[in-house]
């Protein structure tokens with residue numbers, strides 16, 4: 022298919038200093054939990070992005086010195102020459118597909134407690150380390166400042182030698198040395214590096230000039246700068262010092278990569294922000310500089326991208342998450358295949374991987390992080406291994422992804438869904454407040470499946486054992502999902518909560534089915550992800566009084582990993598929800614709940630008309646178990662394999678269900694791998710001294 026000429030502007034080459042980007046699609050630096058520890062995984066993932074058409078592919082932040090050590094978070098490093106081969110692999114993979122490679126040099130100042138290197142952290146002023154480690158950074162003296170500049174220059178020279186095309190100075194996300202020097206909050210120096218705006222800007226200006234001087238002949242120099250910290254006068258604002266920084270340094274870098282700080286604002290989730298949410302803050306930048314500008318905002322709509330360029334807001338469409346959800350987004354626009362774009366849902370599961378220190382995963386893209394270790398490509402999949410028909414039971418994320426990937430392999434697939442609607446939990450959850458974009462998990466797959474002539478979809482087809490045996494399928498995969506427990510069993514309770522059989526107990530399934538309680542309603546959250554909080558919002562919208570009880574220290578505790586927790590708590594407070602932390606629900610009475618403090622065991626009674634219990638789920642595995650128990654019947658029916666996947670196997674998040682569906686499809690009719698089913702990256706043992 023040919024590209025729609027409307028999008029031609031997105032494929033214009035753009036000069037960045039001494040380099041030229043082949044189009045306007047720009048993968049900005051993003052963490053991925055792989056970095057220097059899983060270099061092949063990281064290099065393969067970046068290479069796939071380049072193959073997918075991004076003109077610029079950057080690595081994640083790159084520490085320039087052992088005094089900037091983010092352990093256990095895994096980023097890139099250029100502490101010395103020994104770190105260069107890892108980068109070389111990444112750069113080669115990016116260049117192999119004609120993209121420019123960028124690296125984001127960083128010193129994390131008092132943001133890095135140096136847990137591995139044990140160096141004393143450095144900061145413009147005496148500062149306690151972020152992350153609650155009992156460690157402080159010491160205020161840098163003049164020699165420290167000279168050292169910092171030298172480390173930065175040395176790292177830039179190494180980056181140039183490796184072959185990077187774009188070298189960044191990192192002044193964003195409310196972290197990094199250059200940010201802290203600029204910041205009135207973190208810089209209380211009284212010398213020429215503190216006090217006035219010009220003084221606070223000095224280190225950035227010097228480092229920028231020195232980087233240009235060192236490598237600017239052949240490398241483009243980019244500044245990633247947060248123009249607004251969203252904290253008003255206490256911080257940098259886009260109409261105050263944010264603008265002043267760009268005005269002061271306007272033509273010095275070859276590219277401005279602008280955003281808002283901190284990271285939770287830059288990578289805001291769909292629950293709290295819409296596509297293009299940064300535009301109001303960054304749109305001034307191009308009026309102040311003639312240099313190209315890149316910005317992000319979870320852009321997935323090519324029309325929106327065109328309008329950003331035409332309006333003069335951006336020269337490059339920056340993307341981290343949209344490039345993770347669909348590494349081939351630019352190629353798809355170029356080839357006129359817009360309906361094939363797998364749009365990011367803004368869930369930040371990708372972000373959680375960085376916090377939790379493991380390789381990147383994505384709800385929408387099950388191949389993300391698996392490019393090297395399993396050899397999975399986001400667009401290519403092996404042809405079918407047999408002519409057997411496959412029956413997929415259940416059209417939730419697991420069943421839909423299995424159907425989609427099996428269909429692409431060329432299998433004849435029958436997808437049977439009990440209800441009228443496809444999408445399973447995603448369809449139900451996407452109707453809850455702030456969750457609409459989650460429906461993209463369904464929409465992308467349904468759209469793809471509809472175009473596959475070898476896939477038949479049967480709605481309102483609740484499958485029984487007999488139906489499955491009569492289906493004529495050679496392979497059967499059960500993806501019938503899960504239901505929320507009605508007995509309160511979960512992390513806190515290993516046996517049912519007394520009174521959980523009373524009629525006033527509701528579960529998220531009731532709420533999603535439209536069976537709403539009377540107020541006041543007490544929500545018991547032993548799940549700690551988003552569900553209880555969105556139900557709280559839903560019930561508040563009905564005008565019900567809501568009490569949120571959790572054994573954790575705050576609401577939706579796991580969402581710290583998606584950077585949503587503070588916003589969720591704020592929203593519930595604003596909605597007037599009564600929040601009771603560090604408490605367990607221990608019994609349900611006729612018109613009250615018995616609670617106990619998790620520390621002291623002290624009991625209190627809270628009057629309420631209903632309780633919504635959000636603890637654990639149970640798989641809907643009755644059909645699978647019945648089939649699995651009758652091997653002879655399966656054999657007689659010609660069913661050679663029977664599998665259960667997704668929530669019907671073990672309930673988990675949507676990302677796990679999509680992955681399970683994809684993995685099933687990849688592995689069908691393939692030989693069972695021996696031992697560990699993926700490649701590992703092992704540490705090479707150095708010879709003993």
Ligand code: ADP
Nearest residue numbers: 415417418419439445446484501502667668678
């Ligand atoms: P997952 O997250 O594992 O994909 P979901 O709960 O989202 O699970 O989806 C499961 C889907 O399976 C739901 O749409 C449900 O209606 C469907 N389903 C459950 N039992 C049957 C059955 N016996 N026959 C067909 N579909 C079923």
Ligand code: SF4
Nearest residue numbers: 365366368369371383
């Ligand atoms: Fe987008 Fe979620 Fe994938 Fe991250 S994990 S890229 S937010 S869909």
